[in-house]
Amino acid sequence: MDSILKVTNLNLEIPNRTLFKNLKFEIPAHKLTCVTGENGVGKTTLIKHLLQDLDNHFTQHVQFSIQRDQIQYVPQLRNIDDEFPLSIHDFVSLGFKKRILPWNSPQMKTTLTQILTETNLSNIEKQPLGRSSGGEKQRAYLAQALCANPELLILDEATASLDVISKHELLKLLKKIMATRGLTIIFITHDPDLIEQYADYELHLSNQSGTLLKKEGLD
Numbered sequence: 001m002d003s004i005l006k007v008t009n010l011n012l013e014i015p016n017r018t019l020f021k022n023l024k025f026e027i028p029a030h031k032l033t034c035v036t037g038e039n040g041v042g043k044t045t046l047i048k049h050l051l052q053d054l055d056n057h058f059t060q061h062v063q064f065s066i067q068r069d070q071i072q073y074v075p076q077l078r079n080i081d082d083e084f085p086l087s088i089h090d091f092v093s094l095g096f097k098k099r100i101l102p103w104n105s106p107q108m109k110t111t112l113t114q115i116l117t118e119t120n121l122s123n124i125e126k127q128p129l130g131r132s133s134g135g136e137k138q139r140a141y142l143a144q145a146l147c148a149n150p151e152l153l154i155l156d157e158a159t160a161s162l163d164v165i166s167k168h169e170l171l172k173l174l175k176k177i178m179a180t181r182g183l184t185i186i187f188i189t190h191d192p193d194l195i196e197q198y199a200d201y202e203l204h205l206s207n208q209s210g211t212l213l214k215k216e217g218l219d
């Protein structure tokens with residue numbers, strides 16, 4: 001199996017509690033892996049720890065086959081209220097990290113147009129993000145992450161606040177983008193339907209350890 005991340009014998013502690021002991025797993029490249037496990041098992045903490053180790057070049061237990069700037073993490077919670085002042089277009093363009101000028105270069109404008117099309121946001125790009133639906137917001141977060149042209153996308157509970165139709169739309173979109181761009185996706189979720197239908201692999205975390213299961217993803 002071609003893997004993008006290999007974890008070996010990782011111990012992870014928080015005050016007064018061991019979250020993981022001798023944790024071992026691999027994340028397959030160019031596949032969608034759902035990370036599952038009960039509330040509080042440590043899914044988010046684990047992902048943050050893996051990224052910190054990469055930031056700090058701690059490679060003893062955590063080995064990525066890519067660089068930190070090739071990874072985009074889309075967090076669980078965002079404080080985007082109704083009055084959030086940016087349009088979808090302007091919010092997405094904040095994803096261009098290596099800007100020299102305060103405005104978008106012609107190259108960035110072309111890339112942005114492509115990404116807005118890819119994420120079905122072109123028709124509503126001028127809409128204020130704060131007034132957008134949950135599904136539109138999630139697509140905007142995804143589009144912003146794509147501006148960095150990542151190899152690995154990590155989404156934390158991206159479908160938690162979405163209705164059934166929007167959840168499936170987002171997952172279908174993610175799988176399409178994964179196939180077109182040759183991405184790897186790690187998707188933290190509790191949703192059994194989504195795992196069943198879209199996961200290529202499931203990393204199940206419990207009892208301080210993890211098991212990687214191969215799934216029959218339908219799409």
Ligand SMILES: Nc1ncnc2c1ncn2[C@@H]1O[C@H](COP(=O)(O)OP(=O)(O)OP(=O)(O)O)[C@@H](O)[C@H]1O
Nearest residue numbers: 014015019037038039040041042043044045046157
């Ligand atoms: N910095 C911290 N200090 C102390 N405890 C922490 C810290 N970060 C996380 N925790 C605790 O670690 C445990 C794991 O939290 P985490 O958010 O990683 O779980 P999770 O599996 O992602 O949960 P959920 O499915 O509810 O999002 C929780 O009990 C949480 O309260």
